[in-house]
Amino acid sequence: MSAVHRLTVVVDPAACCAMGRCAATAPEIFDQDPDTGTVVLLDATPPPESHESARLCAELCPCGAITVDED
Incomplete structure (x- = not known):
């Protein structure tokens, strides 16, 4: 059985400059x-x-x- 690749997304709302690129690119x-x-x-x-x-x-x-962390 192969290992499942996991990705964790972390956001810092205090650092966000509200450009909206993330919401437009990956609304999911x-x-x-x-x-x-x-x-x-x-x-x-x-x-x-x-x-x-x-x-x-x-x-x-x-x-x-x-940021994204992968393991």
Whole structure:
């Protein structure tokens, strides 16, 4: 039996500059607070089919508010 690859998404709302790239790129993982526009994490451990989107959001975030940890 093969090991399951796990990815954990971490956000820092205090570092978020409310650009919305994450919510536009991966709406299954991220949303925006309707009042502040800051990132809201919907799924901290997304399924494998969303891993690439999560990585892309971390890369695209201009504020560095998103990180991904893989194990």
